[in-house]
Amino acid sequence: MKKKALLVIDLQDDYFPEGKYPLWNTEETLSNIKTTITKAHQQDIPVIHIQHIADPEKGLAPFFNKGTAGADIHAEILAAAPDADIVIKTFADAFEQTNLEEVLQKHQVTELLVCGMMTQNCVTHTAISKAAEKYEVSVLMDCCTTVDEMIHNIALNAVSTRVPLVSAMQALEI
Numbered sequence: 702m703k704k705k706a707l708l709v710i711d712l713q714d715d716y717f718p719e720g721k722y723p724l725w726n727t728e729e730t731l732s733n734i735k736t737t738i739t740k741a742h743q744q745d746i747p748v749i750h751i752q753h754i755a756d757p758e759k760g761l762a763p764f765f766n767k768g769t770a771g772a773d774i775h776a777e778i779l780a781a782a783p784d785a786d787i788v789i790k791t792f793a794d795a796f797e798q799t800n801l802e803e804v805l806q807k808h809q810v811t812e813l814l815v816c817g818m819m820t821q822n823c824v825t826h827t828a829i830s831k832a833a834e835k836y837e838v839s840v841l842m843d844c845c846t847t848v849d850e851m852i853h854n855i856a857l858n859a860v861s862t863r864v865p866l867v868s869a870m871q872a873l874e875i
Contacts, residue, residue, distance in 0.1 A: 703837070705872075706810040707741045709734060709785075710751040710795060710817025710824055712778040715764035715771030722764045724818055725853070730846040731777060734816055737844055737869040738781040744873060747808045748782040750774055751801070753823065756791040793823045796832035805836075812837040814872050815864075816844035821856030829863045842866045 712734065715721045738748050752774055755762030765772045774787070788801045795801050805813075813836045815828045824845050828838050840860060847853045857866055 703811050704809050705741075705744075705746045705812040705814055706805060706808055707737065707746055707748045707814045708751055708795065708816065708827065709738070709748060709778060709782070710815065710827060711753045711819070712750070712775045712817055713752065713765060713771065714773050714775055715769075716818050717775065720764065720771045724846050725849045726846045727818075730818070730844060731775065733844045733869060735777060735781045737814075737816065737841065737873065738778070740869070740873045741814075742782070746814075746873070747810070748785040749801070749804055750778070750782065750785050750787045751795045751817065751823070751827070752787055752789050754789050754791060790823075793826035794830045794832075795823065795827040796830045802832060810836065812839075814839055814841055814869075816841040816869075818845070819847040820845040820853045821847050821859075825856055825860045828860055838864045839867045839872055840864055841869045841872055843868045 716724045717727050753765050754767050755765045786804045788799050790799045817824050828840050842857050
């Protein structure tokens with residue numbers, strides 16, 4: 702039996718207008734993800750927050766440094782899924798040196814719905830991770846964003862040869 706999980710990648714304050722690296726289209730993306738989290742809860746689909754914390758051994762990063770407000774998961778996303786597991790990562794690939802696999806096994810997941818920030822980096826690297834190959838993976842194209850619309854669309858086109866691109870509505874049969 703298929704069991705989906707919604708991976709919400711790097712919905713962190715530094716990517717929003719007051720943060721250190723604001724992205725394009727963040728308010729619409731935030732709204733779409735909040736709606737998707739609500740639909741996931743209605744269908745008993747676990748939500749998993751993925752939070753990037755810069756590796757302090759590599760020196761001070763431009764953003765997402767441990768203990769800074771910008772590294773926090775956006776309050777509206779936490780409020781939408783307050784009991785969700787949180788996986789901390791230091792690489793673009795959310796599987797790399799994290800407990801994501803363990804969390805997915807705990808929930809008996811077979812299918813991943815991937816969304817978040819940034820489309821061309823953490824979203825695509827997680828979706829096409831070697832560790833993700835045992836899952837049925839889809840990218841929720843209306844629940845992702847990056848620095849601008851062109852890079853977002855280029856990244857979606859590039860990853861489309863490896864994983865299906867679907868809307869949240871298609872993925873959750875809303």
